[in-house]
Amino acid sequence: MRGGEQPLSRLDALCFTRRVVAQQAARQPALTDRWIAAEEQRQAERHRGEERGPQPAQWLIQYGLNRSHVDAVHTGDCWVAARSGRCRPATRQQARDALRHVPACVHCRPDTALGMLE
Template identity: 45%
Template structure:
């Protein structure tokens, strides 16, 4: 059946050792790749569950401009919100977007008109 293998025991054992070393290297690489994928998935899950620092609330129209700026945990924020960083929230406030009167993001961001 496997006539292409050498006929003597010494060379067969060398081949087996060589391939066992390669299988061990491949198994180690598989372990490292799986570990890296697990870490990426955990980081993505943690980022997805963490509330954003600031929210921009949008109107009903899909092309609508932001209507209000909220803190990330504001209970008054509607369903049409997008998480943003503090610089984007400041620019929105400077551009005339209203600050939520409940969570007062303008005072937390140090924004004075």
């Protein structure tokens, strides 16, 4: 304490604490509003990215473990192809050409979708 100053009473300390808490409380809604606005912007950007993103392939060619030969042909939404992890997107013509040499997936039947059944 400096000359002549009185120590803070408990009441003075509590009043000071209340003013500090009130100031902080007044700032928090604005801070929270900024966080909300930033999250809304991130969600909007994510949504725009999903809309603009590449369209899923209609046809997939599954390669063997050594990735040098073709094992099967799938439609783009085949669950077997999604699980294999060895598929690459293909054009309609590439899928038709591959089906002349390898079997069609028995689950998604790309040969039927391509009109190639004999």
